[in-house]
Amino acid sequence: MKTNVGSQKLSPDCLFCKILAGEIPANRVYEDEFCIGFPDINPQAPTHLLVIPKEHIASQAKALAEHKPLLGHLMSAVADLARMQKLDKGYRVVVNTGDEGGQTVQHLHLHLLGGRPMTWPPG
Ligand code: AMP
Ligand code: ZN
Numbered sequence: 001m002k003t004n005v006g007s008q009k010l011s012p013d014c015l016f017c018k019i020l021a022g023e024i025p026a027n028r029v030y031e032d033e034f035c036i037g038f039p040d041i042n043p044q045a046p047t048h049l050l051v052i053p054k055e056h057i058a059s060q061a062k063a064l065a066e067h068k069p070l071l072g073h074l075m076s077a078v079a080d081l082a083r084m085q086k087l088d089k090g091y092r093v094v095v096n097t098g099d100e101g102g103q104t105v106q107h108l109h110l111h112l113l114g115g116r117p118m119t120w121p122p123g
Contacts, residue, residue, distance in 0.1 A: 010055040020054055030081045034073050037081050037112070046115025047085050051078050057108040060097045073075035078110050087114035094122070 010017040018024040029049060030037030042122040053070055057063055063071060075093070082091050090096065091114030094100040 009055045009109070010074075014056055014107050015105050015110065016050075016052050017056050021051070030077065030084070032077060035077050037077070040065065040111065044111075045113040047087060047091070047113065049081060049085070049112045051112060053108055058106045059103055059108055060095050063108065074108075074119040076108055078112050079106060080107065080110060082114065085112075085114065087112075090118075092118045 010020055012053050015024065019026045019038065026036075026038035028036050028038055030051065033054075035051055037049050037051045040050050051074055053074060055070070057067060057070075060071075093113060094111040094113065095109070095119050096104075096111070
């Protein structure tokens with residue numbers, strides 16, 4: 001179930017919606033009208049930030065046609081955030097999706113990882 005909080009469509013049992021609602025603390029290193037960015041609590045690289053939409057979307061697989069502009073915005077916001085973080089040597093953006101994709105929080109999020117060389121293929 002989604003509830004409207006202001007202009008935000010949040011889900012009451014979702015961890016990242018609780019961050020959006022201010023019920024769970026997070027250091028918002030980035031914020032605009034549509035998304036926020038904050039540090040991952042279990043960083044996998046010197047820079048490891050999460051960017052999440054201000055609307056509850058359970059995963060990339062659950063995004064609808066109406067979300068296309070928002071999905072583009074998120075990619076653009078991550079690029080802005082990477083510039084702000086001075087990840088000039090490069091970085092990786094990861095969107096874990098579903099059980100086999102390794103998704104553990106059911107609210108669409110983009111991982112921004114940087115500050116060390118990345119390996120390929122990912123595990
Ligand atoms: P995923 O496994 O792709 O669903 O990513 C979820 C991420 O959320 C993991 O990397 C967790 O470390 C991170 N995480 C879980 N709880 C919090 C929290 N309260 N604040 C920041 N990051 C969190
Ligand atoms: Zn949510």
